[in-house]
Amino acid sequence: MKYVITSIISLFMAFSASAFEKQPFNETLFAELQNKGAVIMIDVYAPWCPTCKKQQKLFQQYHEQNPEKKFHVLVVDYDNDKQWVKKFRAPRQSTLLLYKGDKQFWYSVAETRFNVIEEKLNSAFKF
Numbered sequence: 650m651k652y653v654i655t656s657i658i659s660l661f662m663a664f665s666a667s668a669f670e671k672q673p674f675n676e677t678l679f680a681e682l683q684n685k686g687a688v689i690m691i692d693v694y695a696p697w698c699p700t701c702k703k704q705q706k707l708f709q710q711y712h713e714q715n716p717e718k719k720f721h722v723l724v725v726d727y728d729n730d731k732q733w734v735k736k737f738r739a740p741r742q743s744t745l746l747l748y749k750g751d752k753q754f755w756y757s758v759a760e761t762r763f764n765v766i767e768e769k770l771n772s773a774f775k776f
Contacts, residue, residue: 671692671705671708671721671722671723671724672721672722672723672724673723673724673726674691674723674724674725674726674730674733675723678723679691679723682721682723683748683750683751684750685750686749686750687719687720687721687749687750688718688719688720688721688747688748688749688770688773688774689720689721689722689723689747689748689749690708690720690721690722690723690745690746690747690748690770691723691725691737691745691746691747691748692704692705692708692722692723692724692725692745693725693727693733693734693737693739693741693742693743693744693745693746694724694725694726694727694742694743695726695727695728695742695743698727698742698743700742700743700759700761701742701743703761704743704745704760704761704766707761707763707766708722708766710763711763711766711767711770714767715770718770718771718774720770720773720774725737725739727739727741727742739758740758741758741759743758743759743760744756744757744758744759745757745758745760745766747769747770747773748773749773749774749776752776754769754772754773754776755769755773757769
């Protein structure tokens with residue numbers, strides 16, 4: 650039994666360590682990341698949105714294929730953060746905005762092609 654529990658804990662820790670992390674949008678954090686010149690993806694997300702869920706998998710895939718390229722995903726809750734939905738001019742959930750520092754690189758609605766998201770993220774790192 651002890652072996653089973655240890656195995657389960659190890660498996661959970663390995664999954665957690667490799668899992669892609671994102672943070673709720675916070676104006677102060679956004680400003681700090683912009684000042685540092687970080688690559689930031691604003692993700693206007695809704696938990697009930699299948700397109701949003703697909704985008705999350707694509708962010709994870711990019712992260713796994715490019716672990717050396719650190720980028721931040723700041724999640725704007727489409728249902729509860731209406732102030733930020735309006736500020737980012739998101740017509741609906743699944744809107745993505747990509748920044749490098751204070752420069753906006755890309756704006757998209759409902760993009761789910763990995764090659765497009767990959768190309769946009771890569772271009773932000775080259776800037």
